Amino acid sequence: MEVYRKYSSYLKEKYGDKVYKIPINLPTTCPNRDGNVASGGCIYCGDVGTGYEMREATEAIASQMEHNIEKIKAKYKAKYFIPYLQNFSNTYMPIDDFKMILEKVVHPDIVGISVSTRPDCISKVYLEALFEWSQKYKKEVCIELGLQTINYRSLQKINRGHSLAEYLDAMMQIKQYPFATCTHVIVDLPWDDLKDVIETAKCLSAMQNTYVKLHALYVVKGTPLAKAYEQGSLEMVSLEDYKKRVITFLRYLSPDIVVQRIIGRAPEEHTLYANWNTSWWKIHDEIVAEMEEKGYKQGDLCNYLGGRALRVFGCHNQ
Numbered sequence: 001m002e003v004y005r006k007y008s009s010y011l012k013e014k015y016g017d018k019v020y021k022i023p024i025n026l027p028t029t030c031p032n033r034d035g036n037v038a039s040g041g042c043i044y045c046g047d048v049g050t051g052y053e054m055r056e057a058t059e060a061i062a063s064q065m066e067h068n069i070e071k072i073k074a075k076y077k078a079k080y081f082i083p084y085l086q087n088f089s090n091t092y093m094p095i096d097d098f099k100m101i102l103e104k105v106v107h108p109d110i111v112g113i114s115v116s117t118r119p120d121c122i123s124k125v126y127l128e129a130l131f132e133w134s135q136k137y138k139k140e141v142c143i144e145l146g147l148q149t150i151n152y153r154s155l156q157k158i159n160r161g162h163s164l165a166e167y168l169d170a171m172m173q174i175k176q177y178p179f180a181t182c183t184h185v186i187v188d189l190p191w192d193d194l195k196d197v198i199e200t201a202k203c204l205s206a207m208q209n210t211y212v213k214l215h216a217l218y219v220v221k222g223t224p225l226a227k228a229y230e231q232g233s234l235e236m237v238s239l240e241d242y243k244k245r246v247i248t249f250l251r252y253l254s255p256d257i258v259v260q261r262i263i264g265r266a267p268e269e270h271t272l273y274a275n276w277n278t279s280w281w282k283i284h285d286e287i288v289a290e291m292e293e294k295g296y297k298q299g300d301l302c303n304y305l306g307g308r309a310l311r312v313f314g315c316h317n318q
Helices: 007-015 061-076 095-104 124-137 152-157 164-174 194-206 224-231 239-252 280-294 308-313
Strands: 019-024 080-085 112-117 140-148 180-186 211-215 258-261 271-273
Touching (some): 061 095, 112 124, 224 271, 239 280
Parallel strands (some): 019 080
Protein backbone atom coordinates (compact mmCIF):
# COMPACT_ATOMS: atom_id res chain seq x y z
CA MET A 1 0.00 0.00 0.00
CA GLU A 2 1.32 3.46 -0.93
CA VAL A 3 2.28 5.80 1.90
CA TYR A 4 0.68 8.69 0.03
CA ARG A 5 -1.97 8.96 -2.70
CA LYS A 6 0.03 9.10 -5.91
CA TYR A 7 -1.35 11.00 -8.87
CA SER A 8 -0.24 8.46 -11.45
CA SER A 9 -2.01 5.62 -9.61
CA TYR A 10 -5.13 7.74 -9.15
CA LEU A 11 -5.34 8.61 -12.86
CA LYS A 12 -4.81 5.04 -13.99
CA GLU A 13 -7.50 3.80 -11.62
CA LYS A 14 -9.90 6.54 -12.72
CA TYR A 15 -9.44 6.23 -16.49
CA GLY A 16 -8.34 2.60 -16.80
CA ASP A 17 -5.04 3.38 -18.51
CA LYS A 18 -2.00 5.66 -18.37
CA VAL A 19 -2.77 9.38 -18.38
CA TYR A 20 -0.14 12.10 -18.77
CA LYS A 21 -0.29 15.86 -18.50
CA ILE A 22 1.16 17.62 -21.53
CA PRO A 23 2.47 21.18 -21.04
CA ILE A 24 1.11 23.93 -23.26
CA ASN A 25 3.11 27.15 -23.29
CA LEU A 26 1.17 30.38 -23.85
CA PRO A 27 2.55 33.92 -24.31
CA THR A 28 1.21 35.04 -20.93
CA THR A 29 2.56 36.95 -17.93
CA CYS A 30 1.53 37.60 -14.31
CA PRO A 31 0.05 40.62 -12.51
CA ASN A 32 3.05 40.72 -10.18
CA ARG A 33 5.38 41.03 -13.18
CA ASP A 34 3.70 43.77 -15.20
CA GLY A 35 2.99 46.23 -12.39
CA ASN A 36 -0.69 45.43 -11.91
CA VAL A 37 -0.27 44.22 -8.31
CA ALA A 38 3.54 44.23 -8.10
CA SER A 39 6.62 44.31 -10.31
CA GLY A 40 9.41 41.87 -11.07
CA GLY A 41 7.47 38.68 -10.38
CA CYS A 42 8.18 36.14 -7.66
CA ILE A 43 11.79 36.35 -6.52
CA TYR A 44 12.47 32.76 -7.62
CA CYS A 45 10.81 32.96 -11.04
CA GLY A 46 12.97 33.36 -14.15
CA ASP A 47 12.09 35.17 -17.35
CA VAL A 48 10.62 32.00 -18.84
CA GLY A 49 8.63 31.10 -15.72
CA THR A 50 8.45 27.31 -15.40
CA GLY A 51 8.75 26.77 -19.14
CA TYR A 52 12.25 25.32 -19.34
CA GLU A 53 11.28 22.02 -20.93
CA MET A 54 8.27 23.28 -22.84
CA ARG A 55 7.75 24.18 -26.48
CA GLU A 56 8.11 27.83 -27.42
CA ALA A 57 5.13 30.00 -26.48
CA THR A 58 5.09 31.32 -30.05
CA GLU A 59 4.41 27.82 -31.44
CA ALA A 60 0.79 27.13 -32.38
CA ILE A 61 -1.19 25.31 -29.70
CA ALA A 62 -2.19 22.53 -32.10
CA SER A 63 1.48 21.94 -32.95
CA GLN A 64 2.45 21.83 -29.26
CA MET A 65 -0.36 19.38 -28.60
CA GLU A 66 0.59 17.00 -31.41
CA HIS A 67 4.30 17.10 -30.66
CA ASN A 68 3.89 16.46 -26.93
CA ILE A 69 1.25 13.76 -27.36
CA GLU A 70 3.36 11.81 -29.85
CA LYS A 71 6.48 12.19 -27.71
CA ILE A 72 4.78 10.95 -24.54
CA LYS A 73 2.94 8.17 -26.34
CA ALA A 74 6.24 6.83 -27.61
CA LYS A 75 8.15 7.23 -24.36
CA TYR A 76 5.56 6.29 -21.72
CA LYS A 77 2.91 4.38 -23.70
CA ALA A 78 0.22 6.75 -22.43
CA LYS A 79 -3.26 6.47 -23.86
CA TYR A 80 -4.94 9.62 -22.52
CA PHE A 81 -3.74 13.16 -21.97
CA ILE A 82 -4.49 16.33 -20.02
CA PRO A 83 -3.36 19.58 -21.68
CA TYR A 84 -1.74 21.64 -18.95
CA LEU A 85 -1.73 25.42 -19.37
CA GLN A 86 1.31 25.66 -17.15
CA ASN A 87 3.48 28.71 -17.55
CA PHE A 88 2.81 31.97 -15.68
CA SER A 89 -0.89 32.87 -15.03
CA ASN A 90 -3.15 31.34 -17.64
CA THR A 91 -6.33 33.21 -16.79
CA TYR A 92 -4.53 36.57 -16.86
CA MET A 93 -5.70 37.57 -20.32
CA PRO A 94 -8.82 38.97 -22.00
CA ILE A 95 -11.72 36.56 -21.68
CA ASP A 96 -12.18 36.23 -25.45
CA ASP A 97 -8.55 35.14 -25.79
CA PHE A 98 -9.04 32.61 -23.00
CA LYS A 99 -12.12 31.12 -24.67
CA MET A 100 -10.26 30.85 -27.98
CA ILE A 101 -7.41 28.94 -26.29
CA LEU A 102 -9.86 26.51 -24.69
CA GLU A 103 -11.18 25.63 -28.14
CA LYS A 104 -7.68 24.99 -29.44
CA VAL A 105 -6.74 22.36 -26.84
CA VAL A 106 -9.58 20.02 -27.77
CA HIS A 107 -8.23 16.66 -28.96
CA PRO A 108 -9.71 13.13 -29.23
CA ASP A 109 -7.22 11.73 -26.70
CA ILE A 110 -7.71 14.26 -23.90
CA VAL A 111 -9.77 13.55 -20.78
CA GLY A 112 -9.73 17.08 -19.40
CA ILE A 113 -7.76 20.28 -19.00
CA SER A 114 -5.60 21.68 -16.22
CA VAL A 115 -5.23 25.46 -15.92
CA SER A 116 -2.44 26.90 -13.79
CA THR A 117 -3.00 30.42 -12.45
CA ARG A 118 -2.88 32.70 -9.41
CA PRO A 119 -5.52 33.13 -6.71
CA ASP A 120 -6.03 36.78 -7.71
CA CYS A 121 -6.69 35.75 -11.32
CA ILE A 122 -9.90 33.84 -10.59
CA SER A 123 -13.31 35.34 -11.32
CA LYS A 124 -16.79 34.16 -12.30
CA VAL A 125 -16.34 35.14 -15.97
CA TYR A 126 -13.41 32.74 -16.43
CA LEU A 127 -15.00 30.01 -14.35
CA GLU A 128 -18.16 30.22 -16.47
CA ALA A 129 -16.05 29.89 -19.63
CA LEU A 130 -14.42 26.75 -18.23
CA PHE A 131 -17.79 25.35 -17.18
CA GLU A 132 -19.27 25.91 -20.64
CA TRP A 133 -16.23 24.21 -22.19
CA SER A 134 -16.50 21.23 -19.85
CA GLN A 135 -20.20 20.83 -20.59
CA LYS A 136 -19.71 21.17 -24.34
CA TYR A 137 -16.91 18.59 -24.60
CA LYS A 138 -17.75 16.43 -21.55
CA LYS A 139 -14.24 16.86 -20.18
CA GLU A 140 -13.01 17.53 -16.67
CA VAL A 141 -11.49 20.80 -15.51
CA CYS A 142 -8.76 21.23 -12.89
CA ILE A 143 -7.64 24.66 -11.70
CA GLU A 144 -4.16 24.80 -10.21
CA LEU A 145 -3.41 27.67 -7.86
CA GLY A 146 0.03 28.82 -6.83
CA LEU A 147 -0.12 29.53 -3.09
CA GLN A 148 3.35 28.36 -1.93
CA THR A 149 2.70 29.02 1.79
CA ILE A 150 0.03 30.31 4.16
CA ASN A 151 2.64 32.53 5.89
CA TYR A 152 1.78 36.08 4.80
CA ARG A 153 5.22 37.35 5.74
CA SER A 154 6.83 34.77 3.46
CA LEU A 155 4.38 35.66 0.69
CA GLN A 156 5.61 39.25 0.98
CA LYS A 157 9.24 38.10 0.97
CA ILE A 158 8.80 36.19 -2.29
CA ASN A 159 6.81 39.06 -3.87
CA ARG A 160 3.71 37.05 -4.61
CA GLY A 161 1.53 40.17 -4.66
CA HIS A 162 -1.34 38.41 -2.88
CA SER A 163 -2.09 37.05 0.58
CA LEU A 164 -3.89 34.03 1.97
CA ALA A 165 -7.21 35.87 1.67
CA GLU A 166 -7.10 35.85 -2.13
CA TYR A 167 -6.40 32.12 -2.10
CA LEU A 168 -9.38 31.41 0.18
CA ASP A 169 -11.59 33.61 -1.99
CA ALA A 170 -10.45 31.84 -5.17
CA MET A 171 -11.08 28.42 -3.68
CA MET A 172 -14.58 29.39 -2.56
CA GLN A 173 -15.36 30.70 -6.04
CA ILE A 174 -14.07 27.53 -7.69
CA LYS A 175 -16.02 25.31 -5.29
CA GLN A 176 -19.24 26.61 -6.82
CA TYR A 177 -18.37 24.59 -9.93
CA PRO A 178 -17.73 20.85 -10.46
CA PHE A 179 -14.01 21.46 -10.93
CA ALA A 180 -11.00 19.77 -9.40
CA THR A 181 -8.48 21.96 -7.60
CA CYS A 182 -4.73 21.65 -7.09
CA THR A 183 -2.66 23.89 -4.83
CA HIS A 184 1.09 24.33 -5.28
CA VAL A 185 3.30 24.63 -2.21
CA ILE A 186 7.02 25.33 -1.77
CA VAL A 187 7.77 23.35 1.37
CA ASP A 188 11.28 24.66 2.06
CA LEU A 189 10.96 28.45 1.94
CA PRO A 190 13.77 29.73 4.21
CA TRP A 191 11.37 32.09 6.02
CA ASP A 192 8.97 29.28 6.96
CA ASP A 193 9.33 26.78 9.77
CA LEU A 194 7.68 23.43 10.47
CA LYS A 195 4.65 25.12 12.01
CA ASP A 196 4.02 26.95 8.73
CA VAL A 197 4.28 23.67 6.84
CA ILE A 198 1.76 22.02 9.16
CA GLU A 199 -0.65 24.94 8.96
CA THR A 200 -0.40 24.96 5.16
CA ALA A 201 -1.32 21.26 5.04
CA LYS A 202 -4.24 21.88 7.39
CA CYS A 203 -5.51 24.83 5.37
CA LEU A 204 -5.36 22.89 2.09
CA SER A 205 -7.20 20.01 3.74
CA ALA A 206 -9.90 22.27 5.17
CA MET A 207 -10.41 23.80 1.71
CA GLN A 208 -10.93 20.26 0.36
CA ASN A 209 -8.40 20.36 -2.46
CA THR A 210 -8.53 17.54 -4.96
CA TYR A 211 -4.77 17.58 -5.47
CA VAL A 212 -1.64 19.18 -4.06
CA LYS A 213 1.76 19.60 -5.65
CA LEU A 214 4.92 20.07 -3.57
CA HIS A 215 8.00 21.88 -4.84
CA ALA A 216 11.49 22.48 -3.54
CA LEU A 217 12.90 26.00 -3.81
CA TYR A 218 15.20 26.41 -6.82
CA VAL A 219 17.67 29.23 -7.32
CA VAL A 220 17.19 30.24 -10.94
CA LYS A 221 19.90 32.30 -12.60
CA GLY A 222 19.22 36.00 -13.00
CA THR A 223 16.53 36.22 -10.33
CA PRO A 224 16.48 38.31 -7.13
CA LEU A 225 16.75 35.01 -5.25
CA ALA A 226 19.92 34.21 -7.19
CA LYS A 227 21.41 37.56 -6.22
CA ALA A 228 20.76 36.89 -2.53
CA TYR A 229 22.18 33.38 -2.90
CA GLU A 230 25.37 34.61 -4.57
CA GLN A 231 25.81 37.30 -1.91
CA GLY A 232 25.54 34.67 0.82
CA SER A 233 22.52 36.32 2.45
CA LEU A 234 20.21 33.37 1.81
CA GLU A 235 20.37 30.29 4.01
CA MET A 236 18.80 27.38 2.18
CA VAL A 237 16.93 24.64 4.02
CA SER A 238 18.92 21.40 4.27
CA LEU A 239 17.92 18.23 2.44
CA GLU A 240 17.20 16.48 5.73
CA ASP A 241 14.95 19.34 6.78
CA TYR A 242 13.18 19.25 3.40
CA LYS A 243 12.44 15.55 3.81
CA LYS A 244 11.19 16.18 7.35
CA ARG A 245 8.93 18.97 6.10
CA VAL A 246 7.49 16.85 3.30
CA ILE A 247 6.80 13.91 5.61
CA THR A 248 5.18 16.16 8.20
CA PHE A 249 3.10 17.90 5.53
CA LEU A 250 1.85 14.56 4.22
CA ARG A 251 0.98 13.27 7.68
CA TYR A 252 -1.19 16.34 8.37
CA LEU A 253 -2.71 16.35 4.89
CA SER A 254 -6.18 14.85 4.43
CA PRO A 255 -5.90 11.26 3.16
CA ASP A 256 -8.54 12.12 0.53
CA ILE A 257 -6.22 14.52 -1.32
CA VAL A 258 -4.19 13.16 -4.23
CA VAL A 259 -0.53 14.21 -4.29
CA GLN A 260 0.75 15.10 -7.74
CA ARG A 261 4.38 15.30 -6.63
CA ILE A 262 6.56 15.57 -3.53
CA ILE A 263 9.70 16.81 -5.30
CA GLY A 264 10.26 18.35 -8.71
CA ARG A 265 13.25 18.98 -10.92
CA ALA A 266 14.84 21.88 -12.75
CA PRO A 267 17.41 21.86 -15.59
CA GLU A 268 20.97 22.47 -14.38
CA GLU A 269 21.77 25.01 -17.08
CA HIS A 270 19.16 27.42 -15.68
CA THR A 271 19.83 27.06 -11.96
CA LEU A 272 22.52 27.89 -9.43
CA TYR A 273 20.99 25.51 -6.92
CA ALA A 274 18.42 22.75 -7.24
CA ASN A 275 17.56 19.69 -5.15
CA TRP A 276 20.83 19.72 -3.18
CA ASN A 277 22.65 18.40 -6.29
CA THR A 278 20.75 15.15 -5.80
CA SER A 279 18.46 13.41 -8.28
CA TRP A 280 14.76 14.04 -7.65
CA TRP A 281 13.90 10.34 -7.71
CA LYS A 282 16.50 9.58 -5.00
CA ILE A 283 14.99 12.22 -2.73
CA HIS A 284 11.51 10.87 -3.48
CA ASP A 285 12.53 7.30 -2.69
CA GLU A 286 14.25 8.33 0.56
CA ILE A 287 11.09 10.11 1.73
CA VAL A 288 8.94 7.09 0.92
CA ALA A 289 11.43 4.70 2.56
CA GLU A 290 11.50 6.74 5.78
CA MET A 291 7.70 6.83 5.93
CA GLU A 292 7.53 3.08 5.40
CA GLU A 293 10.20 2.41 8.01
CA LYS A 294 8.47 4.55 10.65
CA GLY A 295 4.96 3.45 9.76
CA TYR A 296 3.86 6.92 8.67
CA LYS A 297 1.08 7.47 6.15
CA GLN A 298 -0.59 10.44 4.53
CA GLY A 299 -3.27 11.75 6.86
CA ASP A 300 -2.31 9.84 9.98
CA LEU A 301 -2.19 13.18 11.86
CA CYS A 302 -5.24 14.65 10.10
CA ASN A 303 -7.40 14.73 13.22
CA TYR A 304 -8.33 18.42 13.28
CA LEU A 305 -11.40 18.60 10.97
CA GLY A 306 -15.10 17.84 11.46
CA GLY A 307 -15.67 19.38 14.88
CA ARG A 308 -12.73 17.85 16.70
CA ALA A 309 -13.75 19.25 20.11
CA LEU A 310 -17.17 17.59 19.89
CA ARG A 311 -15.81 14.08 19.66
CA VAL A 312 -15.99 13.82 23.43
CA PHE A 313 -19.79 13.70 23.03
CA GLY A 314 -19.64 11.16 20.21
CA CYS A 315 -21.72 13.40 17.93
CA HIS A 316 -19.23 15.56 16.06
CA ASN A 317 -20.35 14.31 12.62
CA GLN A 318 -24.09 14.16 13.20
